[in-house]
Amino acid sequence: MKLVTAVCAAAVALAFPAYAQSQNQYQSTAYRGSVLHFVADPATSAQPYEYYEDGVLLVGTDGKVKAVGPAAQVLAANQQVNVVDYSGKLIMPGFIDSHVHYPQTEMIASFGQQLLQWLETYTFPTEKQFADKTYAKSVAKVFLNELARNGTTTALVFGTVHPQSVDALFEEAQVRNMRLIAGKVMMDRNAPDYLLDTAASSYADSKALIQRWHNKGRALYAVTPRFAPTSTPAQLAEAARLLQEFPDVYMHTHLSENKGEIAWVQDLFPESTGYLDVYNRAGLSRKRSVYAHGVHLRDDEFASLAQTQSAVAFCPTSNLFLGSGLFDLQKAEAYGVRVGLGTDVGAGTSFSALQTMNEAYKVTQLHKAFTDTPDERRPLTSLKAYYLATLGAARALDLDSKIGSFKVGNEADFIVVNPNATDLMRVRMQRATTIEDKLFALQMLGDDRAVEKTYLMGKRIYVTTGSQSGYEYNQQYN
Structure with a gap:
């Protein structure tokens, strides 16, 4: 009976995404992919960022960051979570x-x-x-x-x-x-x-x-x-x-x-x-x-x-x-x-x-x-550039206690970036051997096509798939 119920629930969730969201509202969500965020200014720090090739950003039901780190470590400590797999993509602050x-x-x-x-x-x-x-x-x-x-x-x-x-x-x-x-x-x-x-x-x-x-x-x-x-x-x-x-x-x-x-x-x-x-x-x-x-x-x-x-x-x-x-x-x-x-x-x-x-x-x-x-x-440098667009800007606006990084307790405004969004980017990324070089190639060749998803307070408000794109918020205002 439990199996039948689970299968039915899965079928309903596929047909009605809003139902799936309501069923998961009491669980944290683990976004898995390559995770990057800054903790200091690259101009003054020898280690200004945290980067996890296989990482997890854990977001609570309140839309705030609960944890960030290596996937194995975060998932082992937080087993009752939804896992959203963005492998091959870069997860970073908006x-x-x-x-x-x-x-x-x-x-x-x-x-x-x-x-x-x-x-x-x-x-x-x-x-x-x-x-x-x-x-x-x-x-x-x-x-x-x-x-x-x-x-x-x-x-x-x-x-x-x-x-x-x-x-x-x-x-x-x-x-x-x-x-x-x-x-x-x-x-x-x-x-x-x-x-x-x-x-x-x-x-x-x-x-x-x-x-x-x-x-x-x-x-x-x-x-x-x-x-x-x-x-x-x-x-x-x-x-x-x-x-x-x-x-x-x-x-x-x-x-x-x-x-x-x-x-x-x-x-x-x-x-x-x-x-x-x-x-x-x-x-x-x-x-x-x-x-x-x-x-x-x-x-x-x-x-x-x-x-x-x-x-x-x-x-x-x-x-x-x-x-x-x-x-x-x-x-x-x-x-x-x-x-x-x-x-x-x-x-x-x-x-x-x-x-x-x-x-x-x-x-x-x-x-x-x-x-x-x-x-x-x-x-x-590429590190300074991304800092200026995330944590550096948050500090300039006196908001670094709320946004700009994945510090625990910060508001989970983040994006999912595809570093291989175009044929040229994919070719260039094959030659990139460091995170700094990957970021530089992305800033020189990337644009809106590289941004696959945008989240505000842990809620997805924009998604693109190929040539299709859509905005997800209160539809009565569209």
């Missing part, structure tokens, strides 16, 4: 995007222009449409689906000046149970009238959004002045007021991306000693302050960022696309500045962290080529 604009999803890959012209020609007209929440919601769905398809499980995101743009994004992220940081743009000058708020309204709108969303589920809020030229000193003061009233929120803005932008900032703030000094004087630099780009930072500005525990989002793809310049990662390391990797879509041309790592490597190579001291320069 990627973290430290800077991205969801309203710019549809204007990705728009031709030409540098930063200031880009804003006037493409960005501002596109963002006007987000006054319509229904429209914002439709873009938010595409944006979050693209993140999942590329293996990104957390992102720090710009909305638009419209509060409803942030509501739409958080609502969609909530459906997926995704850890997301976002904020309403604050912008009270030097932009089209249809995108301007005021110092007072930006404070009131941002405060209401903080109270509505911050720490609700997995949502976190970022106070978001677009960049110094589009905020009056009064508005920057209101941004600082929000940080004082809500000490655990984020501050997210742009810094030293383009030389023309830097000169404009100096004209607008003649009393400042530089671009970063504008934010420092306003009281915006501290832990959980994230500055996108930092391409043209001076030594004293690197030192200031380190002292205030602020972070920089390194956005190589957009910096190359807009011709902004080359971020000095090696100098950031020397000063101890926290750095995460950002796609910066839409000036960035891919949602893929792998492709962003690809471009980051080239930026460091160009630094080596054009410096007066090439022997002192080193290209980005």
Whole structure:
């Protein structure tokens, strides 16, 4: 009788996957494959990662990591578990995007222009449409689906000046149970009238959004002045007021991306000693302050960022696309500045962290080529690249106690990567003899095709099989 019951249950489970999931809800799940995660910065540690060729990531019913290690060891200590076999695949923490604009999803890959012209020609007209929440919601769905398809499980995101743009994004992220940081743009000058708020309204709108969303589920809020030229000193003061009233929120803005932008900032703030000094004087630099780009930072500005525990989002793809310049990662390391990797879509041309790592490597190579001291320069290693997209980004966002690694108790946001996703990758992997070489080949040749599955809090939200792909979450929102 027990055998018949087991056979029937198995048949039902095959026919109705949701039934199978409900039957397993009281058991932990062991994901078996090649498991990789970082425990330290490769720039400062001789053993910055843990790698298990035949490993297991054990996830509890609460969606958190229970154990990680060699398969034989973990399975021997945890026998009453479901085993999901991903042999031949790489299991690693989901990627973290430290800077991205969801309203710019549809204007990705728009031709030409540098930063200031880009804003006037493409960005501002596109963002006007987000006054319509229904429209914002439709873009938010595409944006979050693209993140999942590329293996990104957390992102720090710009909305638009419209509060409803942030509501739409958080609502969609909530459906997926995704850890997301976002904020309403604050912008009270030097932009089209249809995108301007005021110092007072930006404070009131941002405060209401903080109270509505911050720490609700997995949502976190970022106070978001677009960049110094589009905020009056009064508005920057209101941004600082929000940080004082809500000490655990984020501050997210742009810094030293383009030389023309830097000169404009100096004209607008003649009393400042530089671009970063504008934010420092306003009281915006501290832990959980994230500055996108930092391409043209001076030594004293690197030192200031380190002292205030602020972070920089390194956005190589957009910096190359807009011709902004080359971020000095090696100098950031020397000063101890926290750095995460950002796609910066839409000036960035891919949602893929792998492709962003690809471009980051080239930026460091160009630094080596054009410096007066090439022997002192080193290209980005594969270990550092993956660190910047996982644990490094989590540290930059002050979230390494929750995400970015498989530390026991962390939220189980992870991806399953196929290192042989294309014929060319398969040929190249046959020549790879070390994990470092495999990772480098993956970052140079990989893209969304290499990401087979994406999990949030232990629940699969994206899967691809061959040419077929699908998103798995509350279907009423599709």
